[in-house]
Amino acid sequence: MPDVKICGLTRVEDARHAARSGASFLGVILAGGPRHLTLPEARQVLGAPRHGVRRVAVVGDQSAVDVIALASALTVDVVQMHGRRPPAEAVQIGRTAGCEVWPVLRITGATLPEDAIMWGAVSGTLVLDAFVAGQLGGTGVALDWSGMVESVAALRRELPALRLVLAGGLRPENVADAVRLLSPQVVDVSSGVESAPGVKDPVRVQQFVRAAHRAAEMSR
Template identity: 85%
Template sequence: MADVKMCGLTRAEDARHAERSGASFLGAILAGGPRHLTVPEARQVLGTPRHGVRRVAVVGDQSAKEVIVLARELALDAVQLHGRRTPDEAVRIARSAGCEVWPVLRITGATLPVDAVTWGAVSGTLVLDAFVVGQLGGTGVALDWSALAEPVAALRKELPALRLVLAGGLRPENVAEAVRLLSPQVVDVSSGVESAPGVKDPVRVQQFVQAAHRAAEMSR
């Protein structure tokens, strides 16, 4: 089954609905933009640690120390790392914060960054997202999944245990195609299920989760 990460959450009721609908990961953005939350706001939206759903914060240019502090304050399951980072910094954050670290590879065209294997070996999880100048995510821009199929297969050959999180332009209408072409373990959606920035449409949330799960079952 392809797990679903519902990201860019700004309202506790949307997070509860996503969880009830079958999302496995709830994401809050602490990196600026129209869906930005403060730590207290993220705590209210994501809730406390619990069985059945994992809580992820998206961070940007905060220092490693700041990321560690907020991860501890929120008792996060994972931190999604944007911005300029090094593998050593990611290891430090994971160890000190006691949570997973998900580096984001921002992609243009049909090639993966040359350090993809290094990052994947360090973290065990990689997020693939579209590169858009001046924005970290939630852009609605999709990757060229067909063109990336071969590079992703090669990456998995190097790192068989890698968890792949696919983001960028996913919607209920196209997530099945993305799952068919790249077989990600997690599909990450934000703007594709919204009625306004940060406001999730409950019907589209359910449609997305159902489409992702159905596609994964069919691709077995």
């Protein structure tokens, strides 16, 4: 059964509702865009740590020093990294901040980047998201899941313990197809459960969690 990550949270009530609805990961964005939060805002939205719910800070091209400071100030479990930085720097961030680091691979078409195996080996987790020029995520653009089946299978043969986080255009209406085709360990949604940028629709959040879990049960 895939875990669910609700990302792009901007309101305290949305984070609370996501946790109550069964989300395993709550994400805040500190990398620009319409859902960007300042450090004090992110701290308020995430609130106190919750049992069984992990906290994720989405970062961009900030320096390693700044990322470590953000992760430590928010006591997050995961730093989700957009942009490119040396693998050794990513490892340093994780070790110093005491958290996992999830590199994001932005996909065009159905082909994984050549460095997918390298980054998967370094981090143990990869986030697959759709490439949209000038935007980091939350675009509502879906990946070609059916076209990616073979490349994802090949990646898993190389890295059997890899955790796959699937993002990009997921919604309650299509998450079952994505789970059936690619069997991700985590499904990551932002705009697909919103009524406006950064405003989560509580009904759609519940529908998404149920649809993701039901799809995994049906595929057994």
